Amino acid sequence: MSNIQDLNFSIIKAFRGKGYKVTPQRLAISRFALFSRDHLTAKMIYSQIKKTYPTVSLATVYATLHILKEVGLLQGRCMPTSEARFDPDMQPHVQLVCLQCDSIIDWRHPLVSKVIAEVAADAKFSASGQVLDIIGLCNRCKEKTNLEEK
Amino acid sequence: MSNIQDLNFSIIKAFRGKGYKVTPQRLAISRFALFSRDHLTAKMIYSQIKKTYPTVSLATVYATLHILKEVGLLQGRCMPTSEARFDPDMQPHVQLVCLQCDSIIDWRHPLVSKVIAEVAADAKFSASGQVLDIIGLCNRCKEKTNLEEK
DNA sequence: TTGTATGCAAATTATTTGCATGGGA
Protein backbone atom coordinates (compact mmCIF):
# COMPACT_ATOMS: atom_id res chain seq x y z
CA MET A 1 0.00 0.00 0.00
CA SER A 2 1.95 2.97 -1.29
CA ASN A 3 0.28 6.15 -0.05
CA ILE A 4 -2.47 7.46 2.16
CA GLN A 5 -4.83 8.20 -0.73
CA ASP A 6 -4.73 4.63 -2.01
CA LEU A 7 -5.03 3.35 1.52
CA ASN A 8 -8.13 5.43 2.24
CA PHE A 9 -9.65 4.30 -1.00
CA SER A 10 -9.02 0.61 -0.30
CA ILE A 11 -10.42 0.87 3.18
CA ILE A 12 -13.58 2.64 2.05
CA LYS A 13 -14.09 0.18 -0.76
CA ALA A 14 -13.59 -2.82 1.52
CA PHE A 15 -15.95 -1.48 4.20
CA ARG A 16 -18.73 -0.48 1.85
CA GLY A 17 -18.38 -3.72 -0.06
CA LYS A 18 -19.46 -5.61 3.03
CA GLY A 19 -22.11 -3.09 4.06
CA TYR A 20 -20.10 -1.38 6.80
CA LYS A 21 -20.39 2.34 7.15
CA VAL A 22 -17.27 4.46 7.01
CA THR A 23 -16.83 6.81 9.94
CA PRO A 24 -13.89 9.07 10.74
CA GLN A 25 -12.97 6.85 13.68
CA ARG A 26 -13.00 3.70 11.59
CA LEU A 27 -10.96 5.35 8.89
CA ALA A 28 -8.36 6.64 11.33
CA ILE A 29 -8.05 3.31 13.12
CA SER A 30 -7.82 1.41 9.84
CA ARG A 31 -5.29 3.76 8.34
CA PHE A 32 -3.05 3.58 11.37
CA ALA A 33 -3.29 -0.20 11.67
CA LEU A 34 -2.67 -0.83 7.98
CA PHE A 35 0.00 1.76 7.39
CA SER A 36 2.11 0.55 10.26
CA ARG A 37 4.80 -2.00 9.59
CA ASP A 38 4.66 -3.14 13.19
CA HIS A 39 2.55 -5.74 14.88
CA LEU A 40 0.38 -3.54 17.02
CA THR A 41 -1.88 -4.34 19.93
CA ALA A 42 -5.38 -2.91 20.25
CA LYS A 43 -4.15 -0.67 23.06
CA MET A 44 -1.28 0.75 20.99
CA ILE A 45 -3.72 1.68 18.26
CA TYR A 46 -6.11 3.10 20.83
CA SER A 47 -3.54 5.40 22.41
CA GLN A 48 -2.47 6.69 19.01
CA ILE A 49 -6.01 7.35 17.76
CA LYS A 50 -6.93 9.09 21.01
CA LYS A 51 -4.52 11.87 20.07
CA THR A 52 -6.77 12.92 17.18
CA TYR A 53 -10.07 11.56 18.55
CA PRO A 54 -9.82 12.00 22.32
CA THR A 55 -13.26 10.52 22.93
CA VAL A 56 -12.71 7.34 20.95
CA SER A 57 -13.29 4.16 22.90
CA LEU A 58 -11.32 0.95 23.07
CA ALA A 59 -14.50 -0.90 22.15
CA THR A 60 -14.58 0.94 18.83
CA VAL A 61 -10.97 0.00 18.18
CA TYR A 62 -11.73 -3.65 18.79
CA ALA A 63 -14.86 -3.49 16.64
CA THR A 64 -12.94 -1.89 13.79
CA LEU A 65 -10.15 -4.44 14.02
CA HIS A 66 -12.75 -7.19 13.75
CA ILE A 67 -14.13 -5.62 10.60
CA LEU A 68 -10.64 -5.28 9.14
CA LYS A 69 -10.11 -8.97 9.74
CA GLU A 70 -13.45 -9.82 8.18
CA VAL A 71 -12.84 -7.81 5.04
CA GLY A 72 -9.40 -9.35 4.71
CA LEU A 73 -7.18 -6.32 5.28
CA LEU A 74 -5.61 -7.50 8.51
CA GLN A 75 -4.59 -10.63 10.33
CA GLY A 76 -4.93 -11.02 14.04
CA ARG A 77 -2.69 -13.30 16.00
CA CYS A 78 -2.66 -14.24 19.63
CA MET A 79 0.56 -14.24 21.56
CA PRO A 80 1.89 -16.90 23.93
CA THR A 81 1.64 -14.32 26.69
CA SER A 82 0.03 -10.89 26.58
CA GLU A 83 -2.52 -9.54 24.17
CA ALA A 84 -3.30 -10.13 20.48
CA ARG A 85 -1.25 -8.42 17.81
CA PHE A 86 -2.40 -7.25 14.40
CA ASP A 87 -0.50 -7.60 11.18
CA PRO A 88 -1.32 -5.87 7.89
CA ASP A 89 0.88 -8.27 5.93
CA MET A 90 -1.64 -10.71 4.47
CA GLN A 91 0.91 -12.79 2.55
CA PRO A 92 1.87 -16.11 4.12
CA HIS A 93 5.09 -15.51 6.04
CA VAL A 94 7.00 -16.68 9.06
CA GLN A 95 6.96 -14.66 12.26
CA LEU A 96 9.76 -14.96 14.75
CA VAL A 97 8.25 -14.27 18.14
CA CYS A 98 10.75 -13.45 20.86
CA LEU A 99 9.69 -14.57 24.31
CA GLN A 100 12.00 -12.10 26.01
CA CYS A 101 11.44 -8.76 24.30
CA ASP A 102 8.02 -9.57 22.78
CA SER A 103 9.19 -8.49 19.34
CA ILE A 104 7.93 -10.05 16.14
CA ILE A 105 10.20 -10.28 13.12
CA ASP A 106 8.66 -11.12 9.77
CA TRP A 107 10.53 -13.45 7.49
CA ARG A 108 9.78 -14.83 4.08
CA HIS A 109 10.40 -18.33 2.90
CA PRO A 110 9.32 -19.53 -0.53
CA LEU A 111 8.01 -22.86 0.73
CA VAL A 112 5.49 -21.50 3.24
CA SER A 113 2.71 -20.97 0.71
CA LYS A 114 3.39 -24.36 -0.84
CA VAL A 115 3.11 -26.23 2.46
CA ILE A 116 -0.09 -24.44 3.38
CA ALA A 117 -1.69 -25.01 -0.02
CA GLU A 118 -0.81 -28.69 -0.04
CA VAL A 119 -2.01 -29.41 3.48
CA ALA A 120 -5.27 -27.51 2.98
CA ALA A 121 -5.91 -29.43 -0.23
CA ASP A 122 -5.09 -32.81 1.31
CA ALA A 123 -7.30 -32.17 4.33
CA LYS A 124 -10.11 -30.62 2.26
CA PHE A 125 -9.81 -27.59 4.51
CA SER A 126 -10.91 -24.20 3.30
CA ALA A 127 -8.25 -21.83 4.57
CA SER A 128 -8.94 -18.20 5.33
CA GLY A 129 -5.68 -17.41 7.06
CA GLN A 130 -2.54 -18.89 8.49
CA VAL A 131 -0.02 -18.40 11.24
CA LEU A 132 3.52 -19.65 11.13
CA ASP A 133 5.19 -18.57 14.30
CA ILE A 134 8.59 -19.64 15.48
CA ILE A 135 8.81 -19.00 19.18
CA GLY A 136 12.07 -18.52 21.00
CA LEU A 137 14.84 -15.99 21.49
CA CYS A 138 15.79 -13.35 18.96
CA ASN A 139 19.42 -12.76 18.12
CA ARG A 140 19.67 -9.62 20.22
CA CYS A 141 18.17 -11.16 23.36
CA LYS A 142 20.30 -14.24 22.92
CA GLU A 143 23.47 -12.14 22.89
CA LYS A 144 22.30 -10.11 25.84
CA THR A 145 21.69 -13.29 27.85
CA ASN A 146 25.10 -14.63 26.95
CA LEU A 147 26.79 -11.44 28.10
CA GLU A 148 24.99 -11.43 31.43
CA GLU A 149 25.97 -14.99 32.14
CA LYS A 150 29.66 -14.22 31.80
CA MET B 1 3.85 -42.75 24.55
CA SER B 2 2.60 -46.31 24.58
CA ASN B 3 1.24 -47.05 28.05
CA ILE B 4 0.48 -45.51 31.41
CA GLN B 5 3.60 -46.96 33.07
CA ASP B 6 5.96 -45.41 30.57
CA LEU B 7 4.03 -42.18 30.73
CA ASN B 8 4.24 -41.99 34.52
CA PHE B 9 7.92 -42.70 34.35
CA SER B 10 8.58 -40.01 31.77
CA ILE B 11 6.62 -37.45 33.71
CA ILE B 12 8.39 -38.19 36.99
CA LYS B 13 11.77 -38.14 35.31
CA ALA B 14 11.06 -34.83 33.57
CA PHE B 15 9.75 -33.16 36.74
CA ARG B 16 12.54 -34.31 39.01
CA GLY B 17 15.10 -33.47 36.36
CA LYS B 18 14.15 -29.82 36.68
CA GLY B 19 13.72 -29.91 40.46
CA TYR B 20 9.93 -30.05 40.52
CA LYS B 21 8.27 -32.25 43.06
CA VAL B 22 5.89 -34.93 41.94
CA THR B 23 2.50 -34.84 43.62
CA PRO B 24 -0.58 -36.95 42.90
CA GLN B 25 -2.33 -33.91 41.43
CA ARG B 26 0.53 -33.09 39.12
CA LEU B 27 0.81 -36.67 38.00
CA ALA B 28 -2.90 -36.96 37.27
CA ILE B 29 -3.02 -33.67 35.38
CA SER B 30 0.07 -34.54 33.39
CA ARG B 31 -1.10 -38.03 32.57
CA PHE B 32 -4.44 -36.81 31.36
CA ALA B 33 -2.98 -33.96 29.32
CA LEU B 34 -0.29 -36.11 27.72
CA PHE B 35 -2.31 -39.24 27.10
CA SER B 36 -5.07 -37.37 25.34
CA ARG B 37 -4.93 -37.07 21.60
CA ASP B 38 -7.07 -33.96 21.75
CA HIS B 39 -6.12 -30.33 22.14
CA LEU B 40 -7.52 -29.68 25.57
CA THR B 41 -8.18 -26.45 27.39
CA ALA B 42 -7.18 -25.93 31.01
CA LYS B 43 -10.85 -26.13 31.99
CA MET B 44 -11.38 -29.46 30.23
CA ILE B 45 -8.45 -30.91 32.13
CA TYR B 46 -9.71 -29.37 35.34
CA SER B 47 -13.19 -30.90 35.09
CA GLN B 48 -11.73 -34.30 34.36
CA ILE B 49 -9.22 -34.24 37.21
CA LYS B 50 -11.88 -33.03 39.66
CA LYS B 51 -13.58 -36.40 39.29
CA THR B 52 -10.70 -38.09 41.08
CA TYR B 53 -9.44 -35.07 43.06
CA PRO B 54 -12.57 -33.09 43.92
CA THR B 55 -10.61 -30.41 45.77
CA VAL B 56 -8.09 -29.72 43.02
CA SER B 57 -7.94 -26.10 41.92
CA LEU B 58 -7.77 -24.55 38.50
CA ALA B 59 -4.65 -22.71 39.62
CA THR B 60 -2.90 -26.03 40.11
CA VAL B 61 -3.92 -27.14 36.64
CA TYR B 62 -2.47 -23.98 35.13
CA ALA B 63 0.71 -24.30 37.19
CA THR B 64 1.18 -27.91 36.11
CA LEU B 65 0.60 -27.06 32.47
CA HIS B 66 3.29 -24.41 32.73
CA ILE B 67 5.71 -26.94 34.11
CA LEU B 68 4.84 -29.40 31.35
CA LYS B 69 5.63 -26.72 28.82
CA GLU B 70 8.88 -25.89 30.56
CA VAL B 71 10.10 -29.48 30.69
CA GLY B 72 9.19 -29.92 27.04
CA LEU B 73 6.35 -32.42 27.27
CA LEU B 74 3.60 -30.16 26.02
CA GLN B 75 3.00 -27.24 23.69
CA GLY B 76 0.57 -24.50 24.47
CA ARG B 77 -1.15 -22.53 21.75
CA CYS B 78 -3.51 -19.64 21.88
CA MET B 79 -6.65 -19.66 19.81
CA PRO B 80 -8.07 -16.89 17.63
CA THR B 81 -11.08 -16.87 19.93
CA SER B 82 -11.51 -18.59 23.29
CA GLU B 83 -8.88 -20.01 25.58
CA ALA B 84 -5.48 -21.63 25.08
CA ARG B 85 -5.25 -25.25 24.00
CA PHE B 86 -2.57 -27.76 24.88
CA ASP B 87 -1.01 -30.27 22.56
CA PRO B 88 1.18 -33.22 23.59
CA ASP B 89 2.51 -33.63 20.04
CA MET B 90 5.91 -31.95 20.22
CA GLN B 91 6.89 -32.63 16.60
CA PRO B 92 6.54 -29.74 14.17
CA HIS B 93 3.19 -30.19 12.44
CA VAL B 94 0.39 -28.25 10.87
CA GLN B 95 -2.81 -27.62 12.78
CA LEU B 96 -6.05 -26.97 10.95
CA VAL B 97 -8.11 -24.74 13.19
CA CYS B 98 -11.80 -24.59 12.34
CA LEU B 99 -13.42 -21.27 13.13
CA GLN B 100 -16.88 -22.79 13.25
CA CYS B 101 -16.63 -25.91 15.39
CA ASP B 102 -13.37 -24.96 17.18
CA SER B 103 -11.81 -28.29 16.30
CA ILE B 104 -8.09 -28.73 15.66
CA ILE B 105 -6.89 -31.33 13.19
CA ASP B 106 -3.21 -32.24 13.17
CA TRP B 107 -1.52 -32.79 9.86
CA ARG B 108 1.99 -33.70 8.93
CA HIS B 109 3.95 -32.29 6.06
CA PRO B 110 7.59 -33.19 5.46
CA LEU B 111 8.62 -29.63 4.65
CA VAL B 112 7.50 -28.01 7.91
CA SER B 113 10.66 -28.83 9.83
CA LYS B 114 12.81 -27.78 6.90
CA VAL B 115 11.18 -24.35 6.60
CA ILE B 116 11.45 -23.72 10.32
CA ALA B 117 15.08 -24.80 10.51
CA GLU B 118 16.09 -22.67 7.54
CA VAL B 119 14.31 -19.52 8.70
CA ALA B 120 15.64 -19.84 12.24
CA ALA B 121 19.17 -20.26 10.90
CA ASP B 122 18.88 -17.33 8.48
CA ALA B 123 17.48 -15.02 11.15
CA LYS B 124 19.90 -16.24 13.83
CA PHE B 125 16.86 -17.05 15.92
CA SER B 126 17.03 -19.66 18.63
CA ALA B 127 13.74 -21.53 18.34
CA SER B 128 12.09 -23.26 21.26
CA GLY B 129 8.78 -24.02 19.62
CA GLN B 130 6.63 -23.36 16.62
CA VAL B 131 3.04 -22.97 15.56
CA LEU B 132 1.81 -23.57 12.07
CA ASP B 133 -1.91 -23.01 12.10
CA ILE B 134 -4.14 -22.88 9.08
CA ILE B 135 -7.32 -21.10 10.05
CA GLY B 136 -10.58 -21.57 8.23
CA LEU B 137 -13.39 -24.07 7.80
CA CYS B 138 -13.00 -27.80 8.20
CA ASN B 139 -14.48 -30.12 5.64
CA ARG B 140 -17.45 -31.06 7.78
CA CYS B 141 -18.43 -27.47 8.62
CA LYS B 142 -18.00 -26.48 4.99
CA GLU B 143 -20.44 -29.17 3.87
CA LYS B 144 -22.88 -28.25 6.60
CA THR B 145 -22.81 -24.60 5.50
CA ASN B 146 -23.36 -25.58 1.88
CA LEU B 147 -26.40 -27.67 2.79
CA GLU B 148 -27.96 -24.89 4.84
CA GLU B 149 -27.59 -22.41 2.03
CA LYS B 150 -29.60 -24.56 -0.36
C1' DT C 1 -35.08 9.21 7.78
C1' DT C 2 -33.44 4.95 9.26
C1' DG C 3 -30.63 1.89 10.91
C1' DT C 4 -26.01 1.41 12.26
C1' DA C 5 -21.84 3.18 14.89
C1' DT C 6 -20.27 5.38 18.98
C1' DG C 7 -18.85 6.08 23.80
C1' DC C 8 -19.29 4.78 28.19
C1' DA C 9 -19.53 1.62 31.89
C1' DA C 10 -20.36 -2.70 33.38
C1' DA C 11 -19.92 -7.63 32.41
C1' DT C 12 -17.43 -11.57 31.05
C1' DT C 13 -13.68 -14.69 30.62
C1' DA C 14 -9.07 -16.44 31.00
C1' DT C 15 -5.33 -16.55 33.77
C1' DT C 16 -2.36 -15.20 37.74
C1' DT C 17 -1.23 -14.18 42.47
C1' DG C 18 -1.06 -13.91 47.71
C1' DC C 19 -1.26 -16.44 51.55
C1' DA C 20 -1.95 -19.88 55.15
C1' DT C 21 -1.70 -24.82 55.42
C1' DG C 22 -0.33 -29.52 54.06
C1' DG C 23 2.82 -32.85 52.22
C1' DG C 24 6.98 -34.60 49.20
C1' DA C 25 12.01 -35.22 49.39
Add this chain to the structure above:
DNA sequence: TCCCATGCAAATAATTTGCATACAA
Protein backbone atom coordinates in the same frame (compact mmCIF):
# COMPACT_ATOMS: atom_id res chain seq x y z
C1' DT D 1 12.76 -31.04 58.77
C1' DC D 2 12.15 -27.62 55.32
C1' DC D 3 10.85 -25.71 51.43
C1' DC D 4 7.65 -26.31 47.81
C1' DA D 5 2.86 -27.34 46.27
C1' DT D 6 -1.91 -26.79 47.20
C1' DG D 7 -6.50 -24.70 47.48
C1' DC D 8 -8.99 -20.85 47.94
C1' DA D 9 -10.33 -16.30 46.95
C1' DA D 10 -9.26 -12.16 45.22
C1' DA D 11 -6.75 -9.59 41.61
C1' DT D 12 -5.55 -8.64 36.99
C1' DA D 13 -5.98 -8.12 32.17
C1' DA D 14 -8.04 -8.56 27.70
C1' DT D 15 -12.02 -8.32 25.31
C1' DT D 16 -17.13 -8.01 24.78
C1' DT D 17 -21.73 -6.29 25.57
C1' DG D 18 -25.88 -3.28 26.68
C1' DC D 19 -27.78 0.87 25.97
C1' DA D 20 -28.87 5.66 24.94
C1' DT D 21 -27.34 9.02 21.66
C1' DA D 22 -25.11 10.62 17.31
C1' DC D 23 -24.39 10.33 12.54
C1' DA D 24 -23.44 8.00 7.67
C1' DA D 25 -26.09 6.60 3.82
